[in-house]
Amino acid sequence: MVKSIYRKNINNPKAQPKTLNILKQIHPLLAKPIDNSPIESNSWLSGFSDADANFSINIHKRSDKNSTRVQLYYRLEIKQNYHITESDGKKASFFPLMSQIGMYLGVTVHSRSRSVKDKIFHRFTVISKNKISNLQILDYFSKYPLLSSKYLDFKDWAHILDLQNSNPVTTSYLALAFAFSFAFAFAFAFVLTTKVIILTTKVRILTTKLRILTTKVIILRQK
DSSP states (O other), X not given: OHHHHHHHHXXXXXXXXXXXXXXXXXXXXXXXXXXXXXXXXXXXXXXXXXXXXXXXEEEEEOXXXXXXXXXXXXXXXXXXXXXXXXXXXXXXXXXXHHHHHHHHHTOOEEEEEEEETTEEEEEEEEEEOSHHHHHHHHHHHHHSOOOSTHHHHHXXXXXXXXXXXXOOOGGGTHHHHHHHHHHHHHHHHHHHHHHHHHHHXXXXXXXXXXXXXXXXXXXXXXX
16 A cells, blocks of 8 residues: 555656655565564563553452452453454464463463443453563563653562562552552553543544534535
8 A cells, every 4th residue: 555655656747846855765664574583582572562561569458368468460462353364364363472472471361352332342461460470571671671651660560579579578568569559540540531631622623623614614505
């Protein structure tokens, strides 16, 4: 599609000189083969996590003991199918990719479905919550840092993990875990609220434009 648009414009005799000059500097990207290198050899998973992962600190009462448990989670979730179809006409699945990540962390890939209005969404999820997989997460993101605001979440998450490994007494870091957990929830609520405000603003702008257009149409008809 990009190539066809490029050819259409570069061969257009009516194209402006500036446009032609810009188009001549554009070189279509060539599709590279699938990278099968080990996950721990590059920062690919870090970029993936910046987009589709999150860190959380869950605090809850133990059902069989009179104590509180602090549990750390890393969660990566993505839709089950890619939009590009394979040679057999079916949409490519993300399962092989998520399986590699699951094997790297030593965890299981989960499949879940949820219904929103009349649509059903299917997704794959990888969750790290045990000591071994969390240490793997710690090592990886310490080597390949996140570049979004999730880096700050990871630093808080990693700090609690370090306290857990150095001191088995939960009460020694419980207050800090509560503070970090609250900060995570507040940040998520802030981002969600901001997105709602932006969406509402866009709807209002669109509504205003429609009203202006309707008014112009009415004026033209009256003429």
